Amino acid sequence: MATLTFLGAAGSVTGSKHLVEAGGKKLLMDCGLFQGGKELRLRNWDPLPIDPATIDWIVLSHAHIDHTGYLPRLLRDGFRGTIYANSATRDLCGILLPDSARIQEEDAEHAAYKGFSKHENPQPLYTVEEAQAALGRIQVIPDTAAFRISSQFSARLLGAGHILGSSMIELTITENGKPTVVVFSGDVGRYDQPILRDPEPPPRCDVLVCESTYGDREHPGDSPLDALAEIITRVSKRGGAIVMPAFALGRTQLLMYYLRQLENWDRIPTLPVYVDSPMAVSVTDLYQRYKKEFDVDFQREAQNGDPLNCREFHLTRSAEESKQINKLNAPCIILSASGMATGGRVLHHLARRLPDSRNAVLLAGFQAEGTRGRSLAEGAKTLRIHGEDVPVKAEIIPLHQFSGHAGRSELLRWMGGLADAPRQTYLVHGEPEAASALQAGIRERFKWRADVAAYRQKVKLTPQG
Template sequence: MKNANQPTNVFLEFHGAAGEVTGSRSVLRIGAGDANSQVPLRIMVDCGLFQGSSDSRAQNWEPTLPRPADISAIVLTHAHLDHSGRLPRYCHEGYGGPIYCTDGTAGLGKILLLDAAFLEEEQAAYARRTGYSRHKNPLPLFTEHDANLAIDQFKVVPRNVWQKLGENVSFQFLRGGHITGASLVQFAIGTGDISRIVTFSGDLGNDRSLTMRPPVDLVETDILVLESTYGSRIQSRQPALEMLGGIIARTLARNGVVVIPAFAVGRTQEILYMIRLLENKKAIPQVPVVLDSPMASAATRMFLQHSEDHQIATGFNGGPDGFLPRYFETTHSSDESMAACMREGPMIVISASGMLNGGRVLHHLKTRLPDARNSVVFVGYQAEGTKGRYLVEKGKEEGRVRIFHAEVPVEADVESVDNLSAHADQEDLVGWVGRIQRRPKKIFLNHGSKESSEALKTRLEHAFPEIEILPIHSQGEFRIS
């Protein structure tokens, strides 16, 4: 006998981050196709941009499925553009419902979406001016107006409180530990003893960050959608602090300048705090530390406002246990940025972009690379085809790199501290699943390459033979109830 409260016809649809790490977009569809049910409830989890290869990015221009009119709510796990960057276009296409998120995600989302819209409009205008486009009239993927449409639809809700979305359907956010505001999202479908819990991990953090609190351990879930970005990899456990300290100390001792290409959200805050800790330990001298990236400064302010996500004892300019380096400076205008380029060492400069795709850091490198006293320190993954990847792999060997149409000699040290990822790796993911008190019957692995999700599947099956593991390699849907 079927109970009236029994959740029937529940489907999971994967519209992105299927066999790849970008374009996160899933839909939980409840109540479709049943003679008794009315219109199905469709809840979208994340609405991200496809990034990376041109084939992947081309998908951003296709009409977004499912149609905006069919979606009753969007739940956003975090502000990174591969999870949020398609919201402006989706709102432009007609989505007018709520976009549920945490306060931290709303704050960071506003910064990231407006910045992305600015770049889109600027690139389209440049392509029009120079004729550099296959299209007669190159258009931005979305405009500042579209970004504001999405931002106006943000509906901030607290973590750890169930929110009702419809008859017998509610959700709650739990700390994800990945970046400020990042959250897991749990849906409860049905009521009482026969309710089911479906959990989306979003991007999960790890417990090695010096700044971020780790993701919470789950009490229970029936179905888990788990990210697998680092499903095939185990990060080095060598302490990044000592590695960074050694490079900075050597450079400052020869009155050099340390240039750190920065990822504005997360990594920059981790680096600032590491410098502060190294100063406290007297592992490095106290020198001017210039943050030359307005977006990274905004993200740092946002980080400090959200103490629920980080583990820093005191805030801006705090005492000996404070967060920022002793002689910390930020720049605003491009004149101040240029002045920082010209200053004599010893000093440390943190500037965007992290993979040298553009931004102020290129000016710093043009000035600093030809001097052997200086160092460049990469603190994040350098994607194939980026200038950052070239400099790491070939910069010293070739002895030069092209910046702003000029050949720049590479005399400075080129270093990498590459175990600072804000993602959980294979070991972390298996450990996290193991700590779930009532473990899921089924785990879907998304947000990873085929190789990553298959490797994680093998590890998880070995550790938890009772769980069915399903790697998602292509877009599609699954019935889960």
């Protein structure tokens, strides 16, 4: 009988790895890195409970590192199978995975230099070379058409509306001539948002594995444009700068799109906008190439110019250009990664701007437990950056309107697209409170049984009777 084992994103929002075993073969759905607090990050160093050499295939839902960032390590540890993804996800991985490897290498060098590692010679989790090797194993599969992987497995990708290329995956497992359909939601996006299309309704399934990131929260219903216009006008009037920690992929492009709109409508003053992340620059180029993937409004706007380009727009690639931004004393907007301020260039912008009460930090995405972003959102008075305690005097503004994840009612709306109740539903990719709140919501709304998946839990996938 086929089984499903939750090797990550169970009890947490990161480290997505769902192992399906059938007919003696092993298929892994997503291969994400654990991110966030130290306890979670240390899990990346634990050997998997199964030998990676025994995994035959991997299917990727989308390119975010918490869904793909463990691939190079899996290769180092012996994985020799094929990785399947659609072409946008493959191209985005081409930007994100080497960048993730560079961060691992820099962290190891930093630890060696500072001497704070327990290890004599701290090693990176993986190297840029290993990330390149992982990319070489990705084979592109079509969007929307079913793809036969083996006699046991076939997969079909459907749009999830979360980031460019993001998909939910319908996996059909055939054993003894009987099919069992498992739908993995991946990360479910938002409805009625600019740029991306709405998530497609889930196809009929026997087993549903659904994310629950915002299972206990709604996103505010008011317009993100109003909030953004108000903040930018207010902060610039008092001479402050606005720092927005943003994931290079998704959030950055959405913010740029909104800034451009506000400028077009003269709702904000024209300020210099710095996108300080080499990766965001590359991703934005890719958005141009995949224009046809986006919603009709964005396609039309892209015909008439560049909807992601503000009036005084600066893209910074080099570290030297990035440092120059620190010298600016006039109002400006700085978008920089990482989105949860766990690393990257945004750290030196925060170190520079946090101690001044004229400035503002806008938190536009999910802030996981144990991250600097979360500490800021929860009102920390100081923030530890590069070994120093930086006083937090700047205004901290969490703006949940910009989330790329479905809020609670959007998740329920998405699941409501199923005509028949799945026989089993497992909730993954959520902190414990979020997952149990969604579980209660599902029981109440649909009268389905739903279980919160536990880390390393293995369940049987029963075929239809």
